[in-house]
Amino acid sequence: MMFGLALRSLRHRTGAFAAAFCATFFGGTLVMAFASLLDTAVADGVPAASRETLITMASVVGGWGLIMVAFSVTSTLSLAVRQRTDEIALLKSVGATPAQIRRMIVGEAAVLGLVGTLAAIVPALLGGRLVLDLLIETDQVAPGVEHAFGPLALTIGMAVTFAGSTFAALLTARRTTRMRVTETLLEAGTQGGRTSRKRVVFGILFLLLGANLAVVTATVMRDKGTDAMQTAGQTSIWVAVGFALLSPMLLRASAAMLAGPLAAAGAAGYLARHNLSGRAQQLSGALMPIILFTGIATGTLYMQRVDDAALAADGLLSTVEQENIKTLNFVVIGMLVLFAAIMLINTLIATTTDRRGEFAGQRLTGATPRQVLAVTGLEAAVLTVVGVAFGTVAALCTIVPFTIARTGEPLPDATPAIYAGVVAVAALLALITSLATTRRALHTPAVKAVAV
Known part of the structure; x- marks a missing residue:
């Protein structure tokens, strides 16, 4: 009976589940594309050097991709379930x-x-072929490999x-079903919810792991050359993941710290501050990809820049192995970024679309569409500032130790244009997506939106 209800729920609430579907689709595409390199590596006639490169690429990039996919699927499924707390409370109240x-x-x-997963098969096949072509063009895989x-x-x-989707659903369902009907109704009405203890514990553990790798990079890996990337490259990822897990708490604290500047924006600033505090659990879904985007992109790009400069200063020419590492880093950056x-756009669309009733209520009480857009614009701006700030901290956990290990100096002699570019992309993605989705939601008449 409940499986039949699940199917009817999916048909009736396609918009609510669109974000979760996109996460599984793009995640499946990413994982299968790089996993196909393993199929390619074990085929007959592949040279030993090419086989090693393919396995390395599939293992490293695919491994980090797996972590990102699991993170994204869990986040979007949790968001989809939280948006239905009123429905779940109703089911409990009638005896479910x-x-x-x-x-x-x-x-x-x-x-x-x-x-x-089924929808991702064809895009994954094409994506895996593109990655292999890239490796062949850069002379890292023999031209004859199919x-x-x-x-x-x-x-x-x-x-x-x-399996990741099912496991994420089990975790989310476990928390939801443990709550009593009154607690579920309260959460549905307030859009609140505390950050779970397990999430806090894992967030702190990831931060500690990142700090440990940073220390190892600056000490044990000092004067080890390019090998220092083995520990430095992971640092920004683990720290970014740790901050992402703690994002609801970070957002609430940041909203309190920014209360003064937001108050200067008038009514829009007051509402933005109230939403950022009261809906931190929901809006943190958009904060997480900003932290990951900024931390991973900035950390890896500057790490590669420092390594290139160190090689040039030593008068060394790039070897085939070093070119492999450089290509791997850029593929990792491109894939994860x-x-x-996609995760940022996906989450913002899902979060903003779910607020049509809230926007309609504001309009019925006298707010103009321009004022509603101003509120969501301020929220997106705060999300960007907070996400970039903690993403920058995560990036520095890679940049500073690696620079010490390679040059003995704490900061790299590199252009700030890389950082400015990463921040600009993060800000544009957050602002454009948030405002465009809000504008679309405002096209629905307020009375009709409240009824829905």
């Missing part, structure tokens, strides 16, 4: 048991995971996206 609600939520996630898309790509893709950008 926790086990039945769990089966419904997990059933929805299983269908999304399966459909998203791309293969077989059981490894399909198995890994299904395991990550389908692209996925973080």
